[in-house]
Structures are given as structure tokens and as C-alpha cells.
Amino acid sequence: MHADLAEQAAEARRLDAADPLAAYRDRFLPAEGVVAYLDGNSLGRPLRAAAERVARFVHEDWGTRLIRGWDEGWIDLSQQLGDRIGRLALGAAPGQVVVADSTTVLLYKLARAAVDHALTRGRREIVLDTDNFPTDRYVAEGIAAERGAVLRWIPADPAAGVTPEQVAAVVGPGTALVVLSHVAYRSGFLADGPEITRIVHDAGAPVLWDLSHSAGSVPVDLDGWGADLAVGCSYKYLGGGPGAPAFGYLATRHQGVLAQPVQGWFGHRAPFEMGPGHEPAPDVRALLSGTPPVFATVPLQAGLDLLDEVGIDAVRAKSVALTGFALRVADALLVPHGVRVASPRDPRRRGGHVTLCRADFADVNDRLWKRGVIGDFRAPDGIRLGLAPLSTSFAEVLAGMTALAEEL
Numbered sequence: 001m002h003a004d005l006a007e008q009a010a011e012a013r014r015l016d017a018a019d020p021l022a023a024y025r026d027r028f029l030p031a032e033g034v035v036a037y038l039d040g041n042s043l044g045r046p047l048r049a050a051a052e053r054v055a056r057f058v059h060e061d062w063g064t065r066l067i068r069g070w071d072e073g074w075i076d077l078s079q080q081l082g083d084r085i086g087r088l089a090l091g092a093a094p095g096q097v098v099v100a101d102s103t104t105v106l107l108y109k110l111a112r113a114a115v116d117h118a119l120t121r122g123r124r125e126i127v128l129d130t131d132n133f134p135t136d137r138y139v140a141e142g143i144a145a146e147r148g149a150v151l152r153w154i155p156a157d158p159a160a161g162v163t164p165e166q167v168a169a170v171v172g173p174g175t176a177l178v179v180l181s182h183v184a185y186r187s188g189f190l191a192d193g194p195e196i197t198r199i200v201h202d203a204g205a206p207v208l209w210d211l212s213h214s215a216g217s218v219p220v221d222l223d224g225w226g227a228d229l230a231v232g233c234s235y236k237y238l239g240g241g242p243g244a245p246a247f248g249y250l251a252t253r254h255q256g257v258l259a260q261p262v263q264g265w266f267g268h269r270a271p272f273e274m275g276p277g278h279e280p281a282p283d284v285r286a287l288l289s290g291t292p293p294v295f296a297t298v299p300l301q302a303g304l305d306l307l308d309e310v311g312i313d314a315v316r317a318k319s320v321a322l323t324g325f326a327l328r329v330a331d332a333l334l335v336p337h338g339v340r341v342a343s344p345r346d347p348r349r350r351g352g353h354v355t356l357c358r359a360d361f362a363d364v365n366d367r368l369w370k371r372g373v374i375g376d377f378r379a380p381d382g383i384r385l386g387l388a389p390l391s392t393s394f395a396e397v398l399a400g401m402t403a404l405a406e407e408l
């Protein structure tokens, strides 16, 4: 093990020295006592610029502009930030993305809109996979109960994800909507977005992509895929901070056609007419319900500035290098001790995190947290290492995984 470790340490030094993004780590606030933060896919680290922006917002924007801030820009912030996320991370032209609510709530609004529309055409099946993120499954279950739709399950391999062949086998004239994650939250499997979208469209139905583990990590090309609907978190790779609002994408061709169920004044054609009945906005603003979460988007704006500076392709290149390195370290130090790799080896099918499994990993993860090595445990037996490219070095990955090896 010592020879292996020396070899891995040399590789980590070489990779860090050659890393064009290495200097960006200093943009993040230091975290005392943390040896390795390997959970940037669940909650990104705060940028120094986020702290400055929050203070400035309280003192200047909110503090001095007061209610005038709404007229000076806050009113349009949901769409403005949506356009920015669309351009930097989603491959979406302006006018199709908003920032609002939580991922769960936006998922509900978009899925309900699509299912309601499909029911008028006699389509009743919501297709989803058994390993999709819990909230996606629960929301679909709720909509099915509420609207008399039925769930059609794709049995997904928890160490991989949903393939185009599996989707092709279940979609057809009864399909109302397909709900899938682009990057699987457990295995990190990267689904074939364009091919699956094409297959579902051939069956006459739309797809709702959950991009929570893709946005800011894996380039997405929603317009290029001909995508319909998408949602995702801003607090993972986009750095929005705990509970920051989500983003939702509604392709232009579906606007004015699909109607979301939480019809509030901000989604009205003319909110300040304060008229008697609801008339939905003809554009993507119809996705909004109430007052936009302005304050909660302040750290996100710092995250988007950084992504703008670096570019998603450079982020992805480092992400592939980090996960590839983590898998080599796992093979050298962990697999000999009975650890199983539960993530794709092919980088074209892998997102930004890797999952390693062993029966005792719940306990092992508790011990790692006490040592300042922060990954996360996913039942039944997985430790998930989320390697946020802008804030994580190769040496940090090795430090965390060496600690893991010691705990075995």
C-alpha cells in the first residue's frame, strides 16, 4: 500500500500543478477543520464574493433602495437569472428559464402542466425509473393520484442508470410524460439526453429532465436536444447556498400551451393590473407564482459570475479528470479491501461524482466526518464523493480517500 500511496501522491501533485483551474480554489472561503470536502455536489462551498455580495445587498440594494428596488430590477430577476443559467449551463436561449421556488415545487408545476395536457389527448402514463431521486418519484406519485394518471416504472440499475433501450421499451401511445434525471444522484450515471429525448418524442410525449447534478458540472444542450421541460437545483454545483431557489425550463413551443397549477399574481399577464381573474402570461413568466426570492439569489449571482469566467467546458474537463483520478485511487487503495465501485468507468457516461460501496460504509462515513473528511452516505451502503471542480484539488481527493482507506 505504501508504494501505491507514493505513486498516487505523485500523480496528485502532477495533476494539481498542471490544472488550469487550480487558482480558483482561493475564491472560496476556507473551512476550518475540513481536511477534504467531497460533497460539493450536495452543497457547493461559499465563494468569498458571495459573502461580499450578501453584505452589499443588505446595506446598499435593500438598505437604501428599499421598495424602489422592485422597479429597479428585482421584478425581472427570476427571468434574468434564468436566462443567465440557460446561457452558461443549460444550452437554452433566452426566454425559457426562470429561477423560483424549490426543485420539488417547480418539478410539480411542470409535471402537472404536462400531465394535464396529455390527459386531454388520452395519454395517462407517467414513465419514471425506480432509482430516480425520491422527490421526483414522490411528486409523480402525487400527480398520478390527483389526476388519475398511472406510473410506469423503468427498473434502473443503482450502479448505473437509465438507457435509451429501456426508455424505448416502455414509451408508446399511452405515455403522458417521462421524468428522468440527467445525472443519477446515486451512481453519477450520465444519461443520453439527446437520444432519450428523441425516443420519447417519437412516441409523441415530452420529457422532464432533472438537471440537479448536471447544472454547473456537465454541459447540457437543452435547445439542441429539442428538450421540453427541465428543472434543477442552484445550491449544488452552481453555488447558490443552502436552500437557494431552483431553475425551471419551459421550451418556447410549450409556452402558452402548458398551464401550471399554482396560478399566482407573478405568473399573471399583468400582475399590477390586479384584475379579477387569472390570465397566464404568454411567456415563461407563467411558471412563476408569487414574489420572486430576490435575497435568496444573491450568492447564486456570485456563483454564476465565476461560471461565466471559467466556462462550463473547462469545468467539465476538470470534473472528468477528478473523477478519473478518484477511480484510479479507489482501484489502488480501496478495491483490494472489498470496496465496490458503483459508478460508470466510461467518462462519457459519468457525471461529477463517484460512489463507492461496502457493507459497513454508514459507520465508516461517520468516522470520516469526525476526521473532517466530508463525503456523504447514501443508503444502503454507498459513500458518494462529489468532486466540485472549482473548489476541489487532486491532493484533497487523495487526502480524503487515504483517510477512507485507513478507516478500512
Ligand SMILES: *Cc1c(COP(=O)(O)O)cnc(C)c1O
Binding pocket: 102, 103, 104, 105, 133, 135, 136, 181, 185, 210, 212, 213, 233
Ligand atoms: C438534490 C436533488 C433534488 C432536491 O430538490 P429540492 O426541492 O431542492 O429539495 C431534486 N432532484 C434531484 C435529482 C436532486 O439531486
